[in-house]
Amino acid sequence: MSGMSNIEVSQRRSVREELLRSGVNPYPHTPRYAPVPVKDVISNPQVGSFTAVAGRVVSVRRHGRLVFIDVIDDGYRLQCMLNKGIVGDVKFEWFMKYIDLGDFINVFGELIYTKRGELTLSIRDYQLLAKALRSPPVKWGHRLLDPEVRYRKRYLDVMMTPDVRRIFEIRFRTIQEIRKFMWDRGYIEVETPVLQPVYGGAAARPFKTHIWAIDEDWYLRISLELYLKRLIVAGFNKVFEIGKNFRNEDIDVLHNPEFTMMESYEAYADYNAIMRLTEDLVSTVAKKVLGTTLIEYPINGEKVRIDLSPPYRRVRLVDGLREFAGVDVDEMSDDGIKELLRQHKITLSGGYDRGRAIVKLFDRLVGREHLIQPTFVIDFPASSSPLTKPHRNDPGYAERFELYIAGIELANAYTELNDPVLQEDYFRKEEERRKAGDLEAHPYDWDFVEALEYGMPPTGGLGVGIDRLVLILTGSTSIKEVILFPMLKKSETSSSRQV
Numbered sequence: 324m325s326g327m328s329n330i331e332v333s334q335r336r337s338v339r340e341e342l343l344r345s346g347v348n349p350y351p352h353t354p355r356y357a358p359v360p361v362k363d364v365i366s367n368p369q370v371g372s373f374t375a376v377a378g379r380v381v382s383v384r385r386h387g388r389l390v391f392i393d394v395i396d397d398g399y400r401l402q403c404m405l406n407k408g409i410v411g412d413v414k415f416e417w418f419m420k421y422i423d424l425g426d427f428i429n430v431f432g433e434l435i436y437t438k439r440g441e442l443t444l445s446i447r448d449y450q451l452l453a454k455a456l457r458s459p460p461v462k463w464g465h466r467l468l469d470p471e472v473r474y475r476k477r478y479l480d481v482m483m484t485p486d487v488r489r490i491f492e493i494r495f496r497t498i499q500e501i502r503k504f505m506w507d508r509g510y511i512e513v514e515t516p517v518l519q520p521v522y523g524g525a526a527a528r529p530f531k532t533h534i535w536a537i538d539e540d541w542y543l544r545i546s547l548e549l550y551l552k553r554l555i556v557a558g559f560n561k562v563f564e565i566g567k568n569f570r571n572e573d574i575d576v577l578h579n580p581e582f583t584m585m586e587s588y589e590a591y592a593d594y595n596a597i598m599r600l601t602e603d604l605v606s607t608v609a610k611k612v613l614g615t616t617l618i619e620y621p622i623n624g625e626k627v628r629i630d631l632s633p634p635y636r637r638v639r640l641v642d643g644l645r646e647f648a649g650v651d652v653d654e655m656s657d658d659g660i661k662e663l664l665r666q667h668k669i670t671l672s673g674g675y676d677r678g679r680a681i682v683k684l685f686d687r688l689v690g691r692e693h694l695i696q697p698t699f700v701i702d703f704p705a706s707s708s709p710l711t712k713p714h715r716n717d718p719g720y721a722e723r724f725e726l727y728i729a730g731i732e733l734a735n736a737y738t739e740l741n742d743p744v745l746q747e748d749y750f751r752k753e754e755e756r757r758k759a760g761d762l763e764a765h766p767y768d769w770d771f772v773e774a775l776e777y778g779m780p781p782t783g784g785l786g787v788g789i790d791r792l793v794l795i796l797t798g799s800t801s802i803k804e805v806i807l808f809p810m811l812k813k814s815e816t817s818s819s820r821q822v
């Protein structure tokens with residue numbers, strides 16, 4: 324924060340003290356006049372009527388005996404006018420002395436149109452509701468230029484920039500519409516533990532914590548999967564959960580260690596049924612939130628039109644490698660695949676595995692560049708998918724799909740493995756990989772295997788990254804733009820009062 328800003332804070336603190344000494348509370352408990360939402364006022368203006376609003380002062384423009392004030396309430400702006408001839412000298416001068424940009428005020432007056440045709444509240448009385456000790460860093464409607472400030476102090480970003488606020492309004496609507504969609508299709512919403520004795524459901528490095536009450540190390544969940552599948556075992560046919568996952572991984576434009584997922588599980592369904600569910604979910608949510616299934620997304624500096632209406636293309640993973648990268652892994656030996664890994668500087672923790680190598684090559688050579696229109700990439704190598712049922716026609720592959728839109732992996736889904744003996748075998752192989760150095764290998768979860776031993780019906784599961792879906796719907800290019808408070812490294816001045 325600049326020296327001038329420190330001076331301003333000191334001056335505003337002095338104003339606060341002066342108000343208190345004069346008997347005025349700069350932070351009253353309630354407004355004097357019950358405020359009507361500005362949104363309601365401007366959507367149905369009752370010109371000539373008297374009403375009250377409340378909000379933050381973001382602009383003050385003085386023209387002699389008139390002062391025009393812009394007040395923002397819940398993202399909506401209303402112009403207010405203070406006329407010295409109407410309110411009198413005392414109220415006029417008090418306002419000019421004590422009301423600053425950023426303050427919250429309560430105003431009462433008559434709705435009029437100015438000569439320029441702008442809806443305006445002609446003030447008869449006003450009240451200071453909260454004295455801001457810092458002024459807004461930019462004019463309302465202007466974006467903060469420093470991304471460090473934008474992400475670290477998101478409240479300023481949202482406060483001053485309607486376009487940023489709109490992104491988060493879309494995010495909240497998206498979550499709301501996902502819930503409605505799942506409810507309408509008979510799914511029940513449940514809650515599962517965030518702290519778990521054994522993490523699982525994905526390939527990821529966890530965050531560990533210590534539970535002092537029982538003196539044990541537990542983990543923040545990396546997935547919602549295994550507890551939701553326990554509920555299918557319990558007899559619920561359709562369940563879903565929207566919740567936070569935590570993965571101790573890279574921070575980049577598509578990854579944040581804390582992120583939001585929607586996972587669902589449906590008894591007597593397979594990955595074909597889940598593909599239909601997924602494309603219906605994405606297209607319905609887009610239609611409800613944006614009013615259209617046609618979006619534009621910036622790719623390589625150009626806005627590309629993407630159609631989210633179903634049906635979506637389906638392509639086998641190995642066919643995608645052949646089509647987009649010219650790599651035919653079906654015709655390649657392990658030595659040939661290892662050479663490709665070396666060429667593209669791809670490493671496999673825990674040792675070479677053909678299936679995992681093929682998936683890594685696909686991620687590097689195909690994903691972001693080619694899968695722009697909605698595409699289901701289906702049938703992954705079995706060894707890369709330890710929670711997935713082997714393909715009914717080719718057990719070397721697993722009935723798994725990932726959905727790509729705008730080159731972004733948005734969803735992951737399986738025909739769920741429900742054979743406890745096979746699941747136990749897969750877990751043991753994962754444990755071997757862990758011992759060989761693969762820190763993202765799936766830990767052995769004996770309790771989950773025991774749950775499967777009681778019997779789980781054929782089941783289809785789905786995981787959708789909500790942050791990434793909002794990324795696509797808003798045309799944003801970094802996940803930090805759609806997470807209110809993304810993870811950032813502590814700043815050197817984090818303990819100070821600096822902005």
